[in-house]
């Protein structure tokens with residue numbers, strides 16, 4: 001199938017748009033988190049923003065490569081989220097958007113790409129879907145912790161590490177202020193991959 005006539009081309013443009021916007025929104029959230037002294041949250045959102053921009057680049061590059069200069073302007077019509085970046089709502093709404101990308105949008109774009117004969121693009125959509133699922137897990141977990149006021153409270157002793165000076169303490173509750181460098185609690189790293197996030 002001719003790429004320039006394909007639905008996949010439009011889907012790539014929509015995906016590029018969505019990823020750029022997610023990258024922007026996550027940077028907005030990152031700034032708000034920082035103004036709330038939530039350094040770890042802020043850094044996490046910055047990392048997710050970086051991931052989204054990398055996804056945007058994958059989609060952009062496909063359009064440039066496959067359209068061979070014949071699609072200089074692509075019109076798209078799609079709905080995109082515009083929600084307040086305040087932490088008590090934005091972490092959760094971002095998690096939901098990630099889940100819908102992971103479970104619905106990208107798998108369906110992958111299927112269309114395979115049907116139209118663009119296997120390489122189909123594979124990329126599937127790989128991005130898997131990343132968005134991990135984003136969902138991170139955001140869903142952080143949203144629950146933040147809303148319950150339990151960012152730095154656990155039922156069992158946990159390793160709490162200051163991201164600024166590296167001081168480590170094992171306790172149920174993270175230190176309110178780093179005993180060594182006096183950084184606020186929000187600087188403590190939450191080891192999301194090691195915690196049970198379900």
Ligand SMILES: [Fe+2]
Pocket residue numbers: 019022051052055056128132
């Ligand atoms: Fe993404």
Ligand SMILES: [Fe+2]
Pocket residue numbers: 022052098131132135
């Ligand atoms: Fe994502």
